[in-house]
Amino acid sequence: MNDFIRRSLLLVLIVAAGCNGSSSSSTPAATPAAPAPTPVPTPADANFLSIAVNAQPYGSVNTPTASVTVCQPGTSNCQTINGVLIDTGSVGLRIFSSALAVPLQQQEVNGKPIGECEVFLAGPTWGPIGLADLQMGNQPKISSMPVQIIADSNFAPEPADCANRSIQPAQTDPAVAGFNGILGVGPLPQDCGNFCASMPTNEYYSCTSASPAGTCTPTAQAVGDQVPNPVALLPVDNNGVVVELPQLSSNGAPSASGFLLFGIGTESDNQLGSATVLTLNSSLSINVTYKGASLPDSFIDSGSQAFFFRDSSIPACHDSTTYCPSSLLKLSAVATGQNGNSSTINFEIATPLSPNFAFNDLGANNHSSDEFDLGLPFFFGRSVFVAIQGAGTPAGPGPYWAF
Template sequence: MEKSLSNYPNLPFVTVTVCAPGTSTCDTIDHVLLDTGSTGLRVLASKLSSTTLAGMSREQLSSGYYIDECSQFVSGYTWGSVRLADVELGSETASSVPIEVIADSAAGSAPSSCASAGTNMGTVSQLGAYGILGVQGQIRDCGQSCASTALPLYYACSSGSGCSTESAVPLTQQVTNPVSMLTNDNNGIVLSMPSVSDSGQASATGTLYLGVGTQSDNTLTSLSTIALDANFEFTATYGGTANQYSFIDSGTNFLYFQDSSLTQCTGTYSGYYCPSSVQTESVTFAPNSGASSSSGSYTGTFKVGNVNTLLSSSGVYAFNDIGVYGLVEDGLDFGMPFFYGRYVVITNESSSGAGDASAAFGSNGA
């Protein structure tokens, strides 16, 4: 964790190198948001040099039509072209990965069916980052649904810009989790974040390990593992209520859950929690029906502080206890505050499809 590009707290950043396939023409991009709630690499076109971008060919359907994408997030959408790139993560390279180039002028403007998704996140100020690295565990960002059906996610056009026709897109041409295309260490990730003060702190430095159980540094013991369903969700039981559409999401700044017993803020931070002292809450995770395994569970705690007090401090960007009253898509959203002081392990789905990914949790003792 470090200072956000747009003063948003709790944004975990990594550095990614993007190259024109098969060449040494590359751009190293910092401040790329690490997101366990989405799949695939997306970078702002403005962070790519003209030579690198020119060497990244646009994906085309067998008909010759160009492919563009409308990626939808809780806070809005991104629109851009789908291009091939070699992606360097640490010392490893994934070759010819389909990525989204956000706000690529070659893709033109987003069609109305995409723009209706909310705020256009195609700028640094709106995105709060130079790109997004989605490591959810899903290999393709839409999967079989988009391979067989035209949905308002992928679009195709013959002219190269102004795409407005929704289109099905083969799996291999969909935006892809680069980790899954590494030669080694391609079965998932381990994210280790240190504990932070309940009053927040200026920054926090964690480690992203590539692969799960493939090297000595990504092999962990004493973890609690749960299977994720086809939507990469699980049931989170909190306050006696089982929320079966819950998920972990490092790309979300805060914790989203409902608890009427906790004091809520008024005024500027209406809708956030403002208890008089820091509260420690307990939650239990368990697999949903449809996951590859019905066994396994995890019981952990999270903290809830007073947002009025926490956000009154300048220069503080890492918070472990900011909560919002509400659900995201009918589930509890365990955003970045939940990651502090934990190892979080995401194991990718197999090539056969979703429903066999998993998540695991443990204390990192830091």
């Protein structure tokens, strides 16, 4: 699977009231909490899902979540699951087993249950593939969609070659992760595609049993059986999404609310307008130029809590990769797509001292000379478009980002 899909869940440890500057700078004074941001207007059409960035469900900073409803296929036995991360850096619905009360049908291929190992920087997610009917907001229900059930203790244990794909342990606790599940709405129609369909990989596994006594080995997984991008399965408004979040002040806000719009150029509220379209390369990346350095593996990711980039001139908080400058920094970078289109991004980096949960100026060192991760702070005050690979849009087929 392309590395882009694995980069979305890097969590930053931020102690909001006690982040100290480095030894080379003084500790800034705490700033008062900012007023609530001006709300994003409610979309004119019904093609949306409400997003909240606040202390719910587990007190994580810069974690955009929504609620979705899952049902046993073909029944009215349903559950609304709150605190589901809206993630433009991955694909598919993944729900922690401990947050799931509705029993889902186990997916089987050739009579054997299927498990999946999806790797994020925060650690792998291991668990069975179940089938669920899914409803997102007022959109039509999607029937019998494959979803990953994370950390199901009643399923076969994580294979060693899954665990070996990451230096981090498997994600098992939603309170540690900061959310109850992941709604991946990135620029692919499935989470692995032809690569996993053509040969056995350490992404999908065929298991001898669905019980804890089962053992699992890598298997090829047909595209139609893979965990899909739910947006691509909608009957309309299915070529991508738009993320809309309000502008914030430099002190952040206790909470911020916005919307995930379904479709691009399909309704009055999801038109591209003057947005600059940046097509993606074969690695699903764009180039970002920052302080003269070209970073060709860069990306836009609502599941990342900060701007992640390397800049040795910015001091870090004590025992952290989070940046803690002595005063507000006003910076800029230039994002360029495969199509040659460019857009200048003006952004700020500040020390996170106020007791808030939504910040547009949070930054951290990713120790990479090739990547600039435009995380959730980038989304505040913008409409960010994510077009799905192969899907037609007014600006041509995806994959692309636009803003």
